[in-house]
Amino acid sequence: MTGAPFSLGPRNSTPRVMLKVLAALVPGIVAHYWFFGPGIVVSLLLTSLAAVGFEAFVLLMRNQPVRLHLTDGSALVTAWLLALSLPTLAPWWLYVAGSFFAIVVAKHLYGGLGQNVFNPAMVGYAALIVSFPLYMTQWPAPLELAVHAPGWADAFDLVFAGQGALSPDAYTSATPLDSLKTQILAGRTVEAVLGQPIYGLLGGVGGEWVALAFLAGGAALLAMRLTTWHIPLAFLAAVALSAGALHLIDPARHAGPLFHLMTGGVMLGAFFIATDPVTASTTPLGKLVYAGGAGLLTVVIRTWGGFPDGVAFAVLLMNMCVPFIDDYTQPRVFGKTARLRRRAP
């Protein structure tokens, strides 16, 4: 028997929360489709099918009510975030393997929804970039710059039949982050590099618009009160401030804050990935520390790390710190004087 409060009619629900998150991702997906072609639709479909399939399979194995948990929509959110983090037009098994790591390893081996320590989509991404670095760096070029703009038939062909028909050179190009990094290592200055055509107006042709679309979706999340301002703001501020500081110190070797905000996974990360409530810090102050740390680590990894983008590893590293951060940032309880709460001996 359950006691008060007694149900008071229609309320918010977890499936509805997940649906709203998916809806907020749609502008970014549309922009992606517009600038990079139909590949994103194929990868979204693949990760969605794989994630839901793995979710159902593991729920069965774990003797859990399949329908109740499958309808919470969390597997779809993970699938979409994973697809939006991966290069499109990669072989199908890459998406399936990523979904496996996200759903089976990162989520269910830790106890299922609500129990996982690490962001599932980012675990999927990290597993793939460590295991298959070649495929993970072949990003399709923006349509307007590609030698050959792949259509629907090309997309399905490349994903399911392999790259026999088209050479990667025909449709891929180095990402802005990647090529900036290699060219700076080759001794060129930021200013000279950013003048090249792929860098567009703010950070990269196409990519900058996708980032802006994620920003719009993120604003919708805030407006729907699905997340608080703390994590996105702290994340973006930390990226901008650390990139800005580096840029001030050595403008020839470090791109400015706007470039860092508009490239790679920063916008997606700030609004949709770092904000995953399960793996993020939960106290107001803790959220600032957690997201600020993730933003700072993103720039650190981009600047000195071995990978072109750092969002995934930055988020995963900060996920590890969450229990610690939460423990030391508990809000002051009403009627109590001390703010900090020490862990029990």
Place this chain on the structure above:
Amino acid sequence: MRRLHSFNGGAHPAEHKAESTARPIAAAPLVPLYVVPLRQHIGTPALPLVRAGDRVLRGQAIGQAEGYVSASVHAPTSGRVVAVEMRPVAHPSGLADLCVVIEADGEDRAIDLQPLDWRGMEPSHLRNLIRDLGLVGLGGAVFPSFIKLNPGEAGRVETLILNGAECEPWITSDDLLMRERAREILKGAEIMQAMLHAGEVVIGIEDNKPEAIAAMQAAVREMGLGYEVAVVPTRYPSGGAKQLTYLLTGRETPSRGHAVEVGVQVFNVGTAYGLHHALAEGRPLISRVVTVTGHVASPQNFEVRLGTPIEDLIRAAGGELEGATGEIIGGPMMGFDLQDRAAPVTKAVNCVIVKDAQRFPPPPAPRACIRCGECARACPARLQPFELYWYARARDFGKTQLFSLFDCIECGCCSHVCPSHISLVDFFRYAKSEIWAREREKEAADAARRRHEFHVWRLEREKQEKAERLARKAVAQVKEAEAAPVDAEAARKKAILQAAIERAKQAREGVTPRNVDHLTPEQQHQVEEADARRARLHAGAEDQKETENQP
């Protein structure tokens, strides 16, 4: 205009107030049988003053306050006591409690009521009178009022707050009382102000009760009182004593402390009304205003005699409609399911909601907690309910206390907003009761351990005393032998021999030939239990033998 201080979170549940405000307060009809529980307040139950067969008059004390935290209980009408026995009462546990059952004679004769000149009275005498008149807080907590009417060491409180917020949905008893009987409430407040030497009096009312606000403002003006009617925004739980105190004064009642520690005292408007009548007429607390609403023919507020069976009260509101699915006592946010409709109205019952499947559907199946933090944003105590839930579920009760479980006021905001429909408050109630049970167990174990230690100590002392006695005896024998001139040498040898025997005997006794010397309390407990079992078995065997011997 007072500056209001906003507390964290809260909720906006659907109000459902209009249902029961269309009609004025009516007197509930006299019923044939009243069941008056002796425990209608926080603290020790009252001691019964009557026996089956006694005749009682309206207002006659039938239960005497017992101990400090207690209040007296009075007969709601005249009649005959038919029983003093355990009866079902309106309590979440559904357990029975000791009640005086009165068969009404229909004449409704009262004891001789005398107005009390409270102004000239010695304060402690006045407080004792208030206790004997059965006054308790009528907002739901039913804490004996005389205790709160003591200004304490400070000698005064700064602010006296009259709580007319009534933030729970559906309930309108305070609203109607303020609309219709504002002057009597304020007269009660004057008594409170005088007793507490309160610097200011503020009446807090939520802005969804414009009629009550207007009535109270008008009464304050007409009576020439300097009281302030403070309008607070409608946000549950603004009527919680701690929340209203903070709203109106910006002061936080200390964790596990009382408002009086920050110079504030809070009383429900109904309590002030009851206090006025108690002193101005000498009339003890034998009735209160109760909202009957929900799925009934004509929702309304009633002035109900305490002890009226709830089923009779529902009948007074036209009876339940087709499709009723049960009753809630109190509001939907903090109330509880009534187990037995024969249970009576007590001082704690401010509302009876008859449920139906449409407005009170069964709760949806809970899903996993995704730590979204909605509950923390809604928590007026600024707790992290999802953390508490996590630890309560894992039965890690130490951690729940570390996360301030006992600062939870069980307002229900967290459960109300949870998108995964987790009944969080149920987990917190469970954790609290488990912790209380463990504390009781620990106390019992400590008592057992002390008993055992005393037992061991006593055995040791007896052994020692016996040894001393024997030693004295041996010495005496030696002296005796020395004193005897005849065959002194033989006597001496005999004494030495005797002493050696005694030493050996003592040594035998001194050494406990068992491995039970250094036991932990648990082991000792087990040994004692085994001994007890053996003794029982032995006794049983004896019994059996006896039976067998019988022809």
